[in-house]
Amino acid sequence: MTKARSAYSISNKKEKFDTHIIVVWVDNEAGVLARIAGLFSGRGYNIESLAVAEVDKKLNISRITIVTTGTPQVINQIRLQLKKLVPVHNVADFKREDKQVIFKEMALLKVVGKNGKREKALKACKKYNPVILDKTNKSYVIQVTALRREIDKMIVDLKKFGLVSVSRTGAVAMTRGSEIFK
Amino acid sequence: MSKLYTGAEIVFKCLEDQEVEFIFGYPGGAVLPIYDELKNHKSIKHILARHEQGAGHAAEGYARSSGKPGIVLVTSGPGATNVVTALTDAYMDSVPLVCISGQVPTHLIGTDAFQECDTTGITRPCTKHNWLVKDVKDLAKTIHKAFEVATTGRPGPVLVDIPKDIQFNKSSYTKQKKQNKFNGKLNNLYSQKEIDELIKLITKSKKPIIYSGGGVINSGTEASQLLRELVDLTGFPITSTLQGLGAFPGEDTQFLGMLGMHGTYEANNAMHDCDLMINVGARFDDRITGKIDEFSPKSKKVHIDIDPSSINKNVKVDLAIVGDVSSVLRTTIKTIKKFKPNISKSNKSNISKWWEQIQKWQSVNSLGYINSKESIKPQYAVQRLYELTKNKDTFITTEVGQHQMWAAQHFKFDKPNRWMTSGGLGTMGYGLPAAVGVQIANPNKLVIDIAGEASVLMTMQEMSTAVQYSLPIKIFILNNEYMGMVRQWQELLHDKNYSESYTAALPDFVKLAEAYGCVGIRAKTPEELDDKIIEMINTDRPVIFDCLVDKVENCFPMIPSGKPHNQMILGPKDQEENKITGKGKSLV
Numbered sequence: 013m014t015k016a017r018s019a020y021s022i023s024n025k026k027e028k029f030d031t032h033i034i035v036v037w038v039d040n041e042a043g044v045l046a047r048i049a050g051l052f053s054g055r056g057y058n059i060e061s062l063a064v065a066e067v068d069k070k071l072n073i074s075r076i077t078i079v080t081t082g083t084p085q086v087i088n089q090i091r092l093q094l095k096k097l098v099p100v101h102n103v104a105d106f107k108r109e110d111k112q113v114i115f116k117e118m119a120l121l122k123v124v125g126k127n128g129k130r131e132k133a134l135k136a137c138k139k140y141n142p143v144i145l146d147k148t149n150k151s152y153v154i155q156v157t158a159l160r161r162e163i164d165k166m167i168v169d170l171k172k173f174g175l176v177s178v179s180r181t182g183a184v185a186m187t188r189g190s191e192i193f194k
Numbered sequence: 195m196s197k198l199y200t201g202a203e204i205v206f207k208c209l210e211d212q213e214v215e216f217i218f219g220y221p222g223g224a225v226l227p228i229y230d231e232l233k234n235h236k237s238i239k240h241i242l243a244r245h246e247q248g249a250g251h252a253a254e255g256y257a258r259s260s261g262k263p264g265i266v267l268v269t270s271g272p273g274a275t276n277v278v279t280a281l282t283d284a285y286m287d288s289v290p291l292v293c294i295s296g297q298v299p300t301h302l303i304g305t306d307a308f309q310e311c312d313t314t315g316i317t318r319p320c321t322k323h324n325w326l327v328k329d330v331k332d333l334a335k336t337i338h339k340a341f342e343v344a345t346t347g348r349p350g351p352v353l354v355d356i357p358k359d360i361q362f363n364k365s366s367y368t369k370q371k372k373q374n375k376f377n378g379k380l381n382n383l384y385s386q387k388e389i390d391e392l393i394k395l396i397t398k399s400k401k402p403i404i405y406s407g408g409g410v411i412n413s414g415t416e417a418s419q420l421l422r423e424l425v426d427l428t429g430f431p432i433t434s435t436l437q438g439l440g441a442f443p444g445e446d447t448q449f450l451g452m453l454g455m456h457g458t459y460e461a462n463n464a465m466h467d468c469d470l471m472i473n474v475g476a477r478f479d480d481r482i483t484g485k486i487d488e489f490s491p492k493s494k495k496v497h498i499d500i501d502p503s504s505i506n507k508n509v510k511v512d513l514a515i516v517g518d519v520s521s522v523l524r525t526t527i528k529t530i531k532k533f534k535p536n537i538s539k540s541n542k543s544n545i546s547k548w549w550e551q552i553q554k555w556q557s558v559n560s561l562g563y564i565n566s567k568e569s570i571k572p573q574y575a576v577q578r579l580y581e582l583t584k585n586k587d588t589f590i591t592t593e594v595g596q597h598q599m600w601a602a603q604h605f606k607f608d609k610p611n612r613w614m615t616s617g618g619l620g621t622m623g624y625g626l627p628a629a630v631g632v633q634i635a636n637p638n639k640l641v642i643d644i645a646g647e648a649s650v651l652m653t654m655q656e657m658s659t660a661v662q663y664s665l666p667i668k669i670f671i672l673n674n675e676y677m678g679m680v681r682q683w684q685e686l687l688h689d690k691n692y693s694e695s696y697t698a699a700l701p702d703f704v705k706l707a708e709a710y711g712c713v714g715i716r717a718k719t720p721e722e723l724d725d726k727i728i729e730m731i732n733t734d735r736p737v738i739f740d741c742l743v744d745k746v747e748n749c750f751p752m753i754p755s756g757k758p759h760n761q762m763i764l765g766p767k768d769q770e771e772n773k774i775t776g777k778g779k780s781l782v
Contacts, residue, residue, distance in 0.1 A: 020480060020755065042326070047318060054319045085506060092503035098323040098343060 027083040031060070031108035033115065033185050034090060039099040040066050040074040047097055048076060057082060057090055061117070061160070061182030073101065077184050079108075079160075112188050118181045119163045124151045125174030133173035137166060198364040201330045201356060202231040205294065206238065207367050208337040214238055214265050216256060216634055218249040222269025223309060224296030227361035229267075241634060241663060244655035246273050248627035250280020251653070254289045255631030258614045259589055261414065263290040263344050264631065270296045271309030274355075275316065279621060281351045282320040286618025287437060288412055290349035292340050293321075299359040300328060313355045322350035330363035338370040347381055348501040349412055381500055382517035389525050391513055392472070392496055397534060397541070399470035399494075401548045402430045405453065405482075408437030408617075409475015409499060411610045413519035418442070418610045420523035421474060427530060429541050431552055433461035435476045436602055436617045444606030450552065451561070454482040455753050456599040459560035459762060460552055462751075465490050466759035467551070473497045475519045478508040479618070488758035498522050560751040560764055561603050570720050572597065572672045572743040576604040576644065579670060582727050589632045589641045591615065593625040593649030596678035596749045601644040623652030626669060630656055633665040640668070640731065647673040647740075648697055657710040660736040668730055669738045674745045675700060682748045686763075687755070703740035712736035 038044050045064060052059050060079040067075040080090060087105065094103045106113050123133040130152050134142055137156050140163075146153035156166065160183060167178055199207065205228055209217070217240045221229045232240055243249035246268045253264025264284075268277050274295045284291045298307040314326045323343050325336045333356070340352045396402065404425060410417045418441045425432050425448055432442055433453040442449055451458035453465055465471065471493045476482070478497075483489045486508060495511040497504070498519060505514040515522050530537055563573045576597075590605055591614040592598040598615055607613050614632060616624040625643040633641045643650070650671055660667050672678075680695040707714030713733050717726040723741070730737050750765040 043314060043318070046315070050318055085510070089503060089507055092505075096322075096501070096503055 027085075029081045029083060030087060031079065031081050032087050032090075032105055033108060033113065033183065034078045034080060034094070035104040035185060036076040036078065036094055037101040037103075038074050038076060038097075039101070040072045041099060044074070044099050045076075047099065048078075048094070051093055051097065052078075052080075052090075055089070055093065057086060063182035063184050077182060079183050112191075113185055114188060115159060115183045115185050116157050117160050117163055117183045118155065118157045119166075120145070120179045121154045121156065121166075121170060121175055122151060122177040123154065123170065123174045124176045129173050133170050133175065136169050136173065140166065196366040199367050200227065200231075201327075201333055201361040201363055201365070202227040203234075204330070204333045204365065204367055205337065205356070205361070206231055206235045208334055208341075208370075209238055209265065210235065211370055212263075212338070212341050216241055217265045217267050218243055218253040218256070218631065219267030220244075220246050220249055220269065220273060222271075222273050222296065224270035224298055224358050225267060225273075225294075225356075225361070226296075227358065228294070228296070228356075240267070241630070242659065243627065243630075244658050245653065246276035247279050247623070248630070248653050248656040248659065250277045250291070250293070251283070251621070251624050251627035252631035252634070252656070252659070253291050253293075254280060254284050254287075254624075255591060255614050255628030256635045257284075257289050257291060257631075258411075258628075259611050259632040260635035261611065262635075263292050263341060263349075266291060266293040268293065268295050269309065270298055270313065271311045273309075274311060274313040278316060278320060279619075281317055281353065283616050283619040283621045283624065284351040285320050285322070287616065288349050288408060289351065290344040291351035292337075292344050293317075293351060293353040294337075295353060295355050296361070297326065297355045297357040300357045301359070303357065313353070317353045320351070321353050324353040324355065326355045327357070327360055330360050330365040333360065333365065334367055334370075348409075348504075382521050383502065384515045384517045384522060386525070386529075388513060388515050389522070389529050392515065392526060393530055393534065395470050395494055395496065395513070396428055396430075396472075396530075397537065397544075400544055401464075401468045401493075401551075402428070402470040402472070402545060403450075403464045403468040404428075404430050404432040404472045404474060405435070405465065405476055406432060406438045406441050406474040407435040407476025409477075409519050410438055410441040411475075413475065413500075415610055417475075417518075417520040417523060420520060420527060423527055424523055427527065427538060429538055429545065430472075431464055431549070433457070433465065435479070435482055436615060438476060439602060439613045440607035440610045443608040445608065450556075452602050453759075454479075455484070456603065456749055456751065457753075458603075459558045459751055459764065460555035462753065462759040462762060463555045464552055468493045471495045473499070473511070474523070475499060477501075477504045480508070481617075483509060484753045485756055485758045490759070558764065560762070563747070563750075563765055565720075566744065567720060569744045570717065570723055570741060572600050572674070572747055573604055574720060575670075575672060575717075575723060575741050575743060576600045578723055579642070579644070579727055580605045582724065583640060583642070583731065586640045586731075588612065589614070589629075589636060589639055591625040591628040591632060591641070591643045593643070593645045593652075594620045594622045595646045595649060595680075596674075596682065596747075597644055597646040597649075597672040599679075599749045600672070605644070622646075622649035624649075626650055626653050626667075627656045627659075629667040629669070630659050630663075630665055633660070633667050634663070641666075642668040642670050645669055645671045646678060647671050647675065647700060647703070648677045651697075651701075654706070657707075657712060657736060657738070661711045665736060666734050667736050668733075669736075670730070671703060671738065671740050672743050673700075673703070673740055674743050674747070676745060678747075679749070681746075685748065703738050707736075707738035710736075710738075712738060714738050714740065716740040716742065718742050
């Protein structure tokens with residue numbers, strides 16, 4: 013073994029990473045997103061995607077949905093550290109594989125090309141609730157809602173049908189059935 | 195209509211309602227309205243530091259020795275950036291500070307105005323919470339909330355940034371609503387079931403150890419009393435982190451000394467071999483655990499902490515009890531007395547073998563060193579300082595480095611709030627300004643900063659503060675002309691390449707003392723040390739004591755990097771003989 017030259021011990025343990033969705037209810041005030049994002053960057057946690065918007069105007073509450081990866085220990089820390097922030101009201105966390113929870117991402121896709129090509133593009137998105145938001149004789153803007161990996165795949169597939177621009181949101185989540193997040 | 199007050203007046207009304215007696219600060223353009231208002235509030239005294247970092251550390255010393263929050267007042271821009279080190283230090287060591295900073299007027303924010311900086315942005319990761327007040331109507335509410343956040347739950351620093359125009363604007367003042375205790379978040383989240391589980395583990399254990407930390411001190415003096423009661427009741431050995439020293443009497447036979455990187459042989463081996471570890475208000479810091487994969491492999495671990503995020507952060511525990519140490523200990527003791535009145539007897543036989551093992555470890559005398567007649571050994575200096583002051587109620591602060599560890603090892607504390615050191619952040623330059631704050635909170639007590647010559651030069655300017663307010667603090671410098679801990683690491687890990695760790699051209703500390711208008715004393719030989727220390731104690735003015743010590747002494751015992759608790763390096767005696775006795779003592 014080489015001599016450790018550090019004042020800190022080095023861990024060689026490799027643990028499995030899980031993907032988790034974390035939902036945070038916060039006061040909609042200046043700097044709150046910086047607090048959340050700063051917590052993640054400062055402690056070295058990942059953010060894969062992030063979606064924020066006010067959900068209760070009267071109570072001034074925003075709902076943040078964060079997709080993150082980490083070991084079970086890190087995920088637990090994320091949850092507990094978030095809870096310590098003063099503007100945070102509640103934190104919910106669940107695994108990406110959780111069947112009781114619905115996730116959706118939205119993407120806007122701009123396809124430019126001849127009519128036939130554009131129709132093919134539209135057809136390729138058929139499974140993912142395509143809505144044509146804008147139409148010219150050269151282009152379509154198509155809105156789709158799907159899972160992240162489905163959109164990833166679609167982007168690859170649509171390249172040959174004249175996809176020129178993509179705009180995507182982070183994931184949002186909701187529980188199935190009458191239950192709500194606690 | 196109720197009376198209108200300016201923002202500056204509201205600041206003071208809040209401070210008065212919070213029963214603040216002292217503010218540590220430094221004026222500047224963006225806080226002038228607040229400084230102007232100072233004269234109208236006789237119950238609040240302002241202590242003028244010489245640098246905002248000094249003001250911050252002084253407030254920390256005040257807070258840690260008094261149990262009350264420390265108040266800091268600084269200006270915008272450089273005032274705020276200078277206080278960042280102190281805020282971070284307070285955050286790491288859970289010290290309640292309320293920092294009020296001035297800001298450029300609201301309409302200039304974002305224009306790169308003179309002495310503007312993004313104070314709330316800069317201090318966001320080093321405070322529990324911070325606020326930029328943009329409307330004078332929110333000011334009172336915000337300041338009261340700031341006190342609440344700083345002092346409840348796990349304490350910590352907060353900052354309120356007040357633009358200059360808000361300090362002039364007028365609003366009515368509403369007294370703070372009755373304080374609710376829980377920071378919006380309850381502190382005591384444990385149940386009786388968990389306490390019962392703990393007691394079950396206590397009665398079954400054959401090799402227990404209690405490991406207490408700064409949480410006991412933060413929980414108030416009652417927590418220290420309860421901890422003593424629990425240790426007495428169970429007959430368990432106890433060790434303490436750097437921050438927890440004083441919660442349990444240092445000279446008690448059940449106390450194994452400090453644990454961790456420079457902890458005693460008995461404490462670290464007991465931690466490694468135990469079958470039950472009860473962590474009371476400590477956080478499994480990396481200086482404590484050493485190599486985490488091999489940390490106390492055979493034990494059931496219990497963690498009592500007020501902060502849920504401390505649980506399972508570094509070390510996975512078997513039983514977590516989230517709550518205030520006082521409350522948890524009180525419930526535990528009550529339950530033991532009710533259901534296991536004979537616990538002392540049954541435990542005694544249970545753990546008698548364990549104590550025999552501990553005594554074997556103790557016989558190694560890991561804090562021993564080879565004394566000298568020619569030069570003052572730093573350990574000897576601390577020991578003499580302790581012996582000559584132990585009849586007094588002495589308050590010790592330190593800087594960071596070898597002297598800090600020697601102080602922790604050789605100075606024994608028997609009361610909480612007597613030991614103020616920068617453990618988490620490890621801020622060189624902490625001790626001198628902290629001593630200023632400690633002396634403010636405890637005017638008639640003996641306050642000593644055990645210092646290193648390199649650290650103390652970082653905030654030496656605060657001597658001027660001590661002189662201004664006639665604070666008879668004693669700066670006891672263990673002067674070896676090196677950044678001792680840096681030199682030690684270079685000796686052990688970097689092939690004795692002493693890169694930049696020697697300070698040439700040090701000032702003459704005795705003359706420096708005189709220049710500041712205080713008293714300078716120098717000790718050069720072990721022979722004269724006692725007399726000089728007594729002279730220092732009997733001087734009723736600030737003193738800089740230049741104690742010239744052995745230049746190359748290392749701080750032992752030591753857990754080297756990346757090693758578990760049972761692989762310590764012992765002192766030089768041990769290395770000379772190069773003996774290896776058993777697996778518990780392998781030398782590196």
